[in-house]
Amino acid sequence: MVRKIRRTNGAGENGEIDYGPLPDWVGYNLRMAQAASFQAFAKLAEEIGTRPGRFATLLLIGRNPGISQTALSRANGRDKSTLTPVLNDLARRGLIRRERTTNDQRAYRLTLTPAGHGLLRQLMKCARRHERKLDRIIGSRDQAAFMRILKRIATQEL
């Protein structure tokens, strides 16, 4: 029996890469889907001069006016030290206000300026546009079940 001899030295020179079991794994596909969704939203955010990371910060301040930096950092699950440069940037760009609280001179009350509310409104529009795209891909029939599973994965003890 004659066998074809490979003339090449390595695999994957023409795109015939073997991905093994990766495409069958939930974890892998979850990662790929999240990356695609995030990138698409980042592109929308970039069109209005922002980044996805700023969105959560502005939204949380907008929804919780007077929130402190420590509470805000807990709310989006990051260390308080990571917030300092972000808030400096947002304040420099006139999007948020930082006032000392009267009853605790160590803490700040964070609020949105009118410009901050404006940018947040634009970001909300982006988010809704993005959601509509996702909804179309998922399909209204499976939407609720899909969301429920995502929430379970996010909260369950893994």
Next chain:
Amino acid sequence: MVRKIRRTNGAGENGEIDYGPLPDWVGYNLRMAQAASFQAFAKLAEEIGTRPGRFATLLLIGRNPGISQTALSRANGRDKSTLTPVLNDLARRGLIRRERTTNDQRAYRLTLTPAGHGLLRQLMKCARRHERKLDRIIGSRDQAAFMRILKRIATQEL
């Protein structure tokens, strides 16, 4: 009518944070679910002295022995320059071999050493354990549909 006056200066001091529409958005829950899944897998990988990022690299080399660095970087969607320090580390730890190809003296043939195969086997065990946990959360009834949606989101034009 008497109203209770807030004695505090800001919101969110006792955990009553308003997350607004975030919990209703697919994009947000996708992000949270991915983060939880990734962290859980990272913890398993750490137990055997590795990181999730190394897994894809080892798997792709194991499945495609002789692959070049350029082909490998394309296969996991990163620039070739990001691969250099990773491969240096894997080679230093005796997990991969880099040999010059005979027909192109610029390129390397990447292969796993026995130790590399060993670590990959352990990582595969971690991955399967992780998948079982995810499968249990998702439920066998919805598994296929969930996966199909993830794949659509990952590949669709967003």
Next chain:
DNA sequence: TATTGTTATACTCTATAACTATA
């Protein structure tokens, strides 16, 4: 000229620890 891999460099996101000023 084009390609393989390396280097230099930089930027984002994140964390820990030490610090200050208040409490």
Next chain:
DNA sequence: TATAGTTATAGAGTATAACAATA
């Protein structure tokens, strides 16, 4: 002592551009 916020620093992970060796 404890807490709110800042600073210094570090480490992943990523990218671009320029480069040497080879094609």
